[in-house]
Amino acid sequence: MTSAVEPGTVPGGEPGAAPAELEAHFEATLAHKDRVEPRDWMPERYRRTLVRQIAQHAHSEIIGMQPEGNWISRAPSLRRKAILLAKVQDEAGHGLYLYSATETLGVTRTELTERLVSGAQKYSSIFNYPTLSYADVGTIGWLVDGAAICNQVPLCRTSFGPYGRAMIRICKEESFHQRQGYELLMTMMRGTDEQRAMVQESVDRFWWPSLMMFGPPDDASPNTAQSMAWGIKTHTNDELRQRFVDMTVPQAEALGVTLPDPELAWNEERAAHDFGEIDWDEFWRVVGGDGPCNAQRVAHRKKAWDDGAWVREAATAFARKQEQQQEAA
Numbered sequence: 513m514t515s516a517v518e519p520g521t522v523p524g525g526e527p528g529a530a531p532a533e534l535e536a537h538f539e540a541t542l543a544h545k546d547r548v549e550p551r552d553w554m555p556e557r558y559r560r561t562l563v564r565q566i567a568q569h570a571h572s573e574i575i576g577m578q579p580e581g582n583w584i585s586r587a588p589s590l591r592r593k594a595i596l597l598a599k600v601q602d603e604a605g606h607g608l609y610l611y612s613a614t615e616t617l618g619v620t621r622t623e624l625t626e627r628l629v630s631g632a633q634k635y636s637s638i639f640n641y642p643t644l645s646y647a648d649v650g651t652i653g654w655l656v657d658g659a660a661i662c663n664q665v666p667l668c669r670t671s672f673g674p675y676g677r678a679m680i681r682i683c684k685e686e687s688f689h690q691r692q693g694y695e696l697l698m699t700m701m702r703g704t705d706e707q708r709a710m711v712q713e714s715v716d717r718f719w720w721p722s723l724m725m726f727g728p729p730d731d732a733s734p735n736t737a738q739s740m741a742w743g744i745k746t747h748t749n750d751e752l753r754q755r756f757v758d759m760t761v762p763q764a765e766a767l768g769v770t771l772p773d774p775e776l777a778w779n780e781e782r783a784a785h786d787f788g789e790i791d792w793d794e795f796w797r798v799v800g801g802d803g804p805c806n807a808q809r810v811a812h813r814k815k816a817w818d819d820g821a822w823v824r825e826a827a828t829a830f831a832r833k834q835e836q837q838q839e840a841a
């Protein structure tokens with residue numbers, strides 16, 4: 513979509529102040545499946561929904577560094593340590609692309625981080641579970657990155673340009689992460705009985721929380737209908753969860769692990785897998801702050817943010833000084 517507003521107009525404009533022409537232009541952009549760009553007029557609710565979703569996504573990438581980061585100093589070999597370091601660093605990069613996308617909507621990374629550490633904004637429930645063994649590094653790659661890919665590949669075609677473009681690169685890296693997790697688990701499954709047991713125990717703990725990553729069921733998802741009408745989401749939570757289950761079952765068979773759900777079975781009629789009921793009470797408890805690691809994750813992030821204050825101050829002072837020198841020259 514080309515710019516429909518005067519340069520300098522605040523993105524999103526005032527709620528209810530949009531002339532019908534601008535609104536029609538916005539609707540036409542969505543109807544043609546074109547991208548909405550930051551300088552285009554957009555309804556305030558569309559802008560706010562994007563800030564909420566992209567910020568939650570960015571926070572997830574950053575908080576998501578903690579569970580795996582826990583194992584960097586205890587990786588079983590130099591090769592595994594190098595792989596894990598690179599993966600965790602990639603997640604930091606994803607967070608930064610996403611914070612940059614929200615900045616085009618008029619919110620700074622500082623504001624968003626403050627909302628995260630104060631508990632005003634969410635991050636993915638999955639990162640509130642602990643990593644208890646090195647197999648968890650493989651399981652997170654396989655299941656958590658696997659679920660992330662299922663959810664995020666459709667977001668490459670989301671209606672807001674900067675978000676969709678960030679997702680293209682993120683998805684390429686997440687695919688690589690998923691394969692490294694699978695490769696790690698496959699190596700362990702070819703190892704000793706103890707290693708195989710470690711993988712199975714890890715999969716038992718992460719399977720259900722991975723299914724929860726897709727969000728509440730469609731009939732309990734307050735945002736899906738509007739987000740789909742705006743082209744922010746292109747599939748519902750349940751559709752993507754089903755896609756993930758169908759994709760993962762054959763991979764589990766190839767690995768030789770059992771997914772901890774006695775109701776998991778192929779349904780010929782639906783041409784999809786049936787699976788058991790997710791514990792939604794647990795999901796809402798974890799989202800509400802009462803998961804096994806919520807307090808620890810946020811406290812760690814807050815400490816890192818506070819400890820980094822002097823770096824941000826120094827960088828800002830340096831930039832200001834350079835500007836002054838350029839002006840003087």
Ligand code: FAQ
Pocket residue numbers: 564565568569570572573576577603634635636637638652656657660663664724725726727728732733734735736739745749799
């Ligand atoms: N955890 O109406 P809906 C990754 C909230 S990145 C916590 O269905 P929506 C990479 C939701 O915000 C993983 N909260 O909401 C990695 C809403 O709350 P609000 C993150 C959740 O937005 C891998 C309320 O429940 N990915 O893994 C969750 O339409 C390995 C009602 O829900 C993204 O963020 C949850 N699981 O759909 C990093 C992808 N689910 O604000 C390190 C982008 C829902 O209204 C290692 N986001 N909620 O009070 C999305 O696709 C969507 O935002 C959904 C939720 C599908 C997550």
